[in-house]
Amino acid sequence: MTRRVAAGAEFLRSVTGRFSSRLHSERVAAQLGLWLGISFTLAFATGLISHFMQHPPAWLLWPSRPVNLYRITQGLHVIGGLATIPLLLAKLWTVYPKLWQRPLFRSPSHAVERALVLVLVGASLFQLVTGLLNISYAYLWPFSFPAAHYWTSYLLYGALIIHVVNEWAKIRGRIWMREEAEPPAAAAARRRFLGTVVTASGLTALLTVGETYAPLSRLAVLAPRNPHIGPQGVPVNKTAAAAGLTATLRDPGYRLTVTGAVHTDLSLTYTDLQRLPQHTVRLPISCVEGWSVVADWTGIRLRDLMSRAGAASDAVLTVESLQMGGGYRTSEVRWPHWRDPLTVLALQINGSPLAPDHGYPLRLIAPNRPGVLQTKWVTRVIVS
Ligand SMILES: Nc1nc2c(c(=O)[nH]1)N[C@H]1C(S)=C(S)[C@@H](COP(=O)(O)O)O[C@H]1N2
């Protein structure tokens, strides 16, 4: 038994002895930490925006302008998250010799510090891995991704703040350490390593940003979605078939109804809708998964429909689709959005009737709004 323990200790010593690369230095770790701090802050802030746009508390009225705000914040969240992966891998490689540090805990405070690092590393890996798999449409887990990703972000960012405060004294010294204090060969190796990491991170961004920034769409070879592949040049998340609507959409008895807190209930056929004043708006679909694409949408203004029905100016609308189940079959529209002249119930995309997969006969399209709330196959508006 004691022989085995001794052999184990000897093995650890020999492994630790191999961490001779100068790149396992605290200075490299601190510099990567600075970049990670910036990118996690960006991801946390843009992630909160996305969460509260989708689940606003009653008092929170998101503005409908600027039109492209959500497109930009969610693009930053997803593309920035992908670009963070090389940074995190480099950081973990730089510090992993600490795993073999013995004794495991030198003191109670050292034990707490190590536990905190464990939480930080675990939560970071969880966020990046589940985020990456989610935008790749690999749903390999039994839990709800949005809820898990949201709650883990507090854990991660909380642990990050404590970690940074804790390490601040050291970090400050390492990042701004005068060049001369470091041997020239070590400084050159460090710069080469950091240069490689930054290049990998930049390339990741460059090869994915085309899924939201059209001029670079041909470069978006790493993006899971090409923004121009799909019926009518726009990608589709939920097809009509997947929503179980193939037969329903052929029903000539289709009506759009407006009910609830209104003076006059409305019930309109597809032909009625076509005869109402039509408006064309140029707006993006901005999916939470980071892709977005601009199209011309033609249809009736939601606010015209509301004045026809006689809804109160601060009414809350629930837009319902023909879809029977699924998390995105309805969405809520508050007054900043429904009173905006750019918000329409669209019959057409880029000059032709909506394809079934894009929400035929009628879909909602509004400015500065996550794609999941741009309800397709709309059949009812409930006013409250
Ligand atoms: N009824 C309904 N509407 C929906 C969805 C859905 O599953 N059901 N998916 C949403 C999501 S996640 C996105 S990104 C957009 C995509 O619109 P598109 O298929 O026209 O590109 O539709 C939204 N509207």
Ligand SMILES: [Mo]
């Ligand atoms: Mo989406």
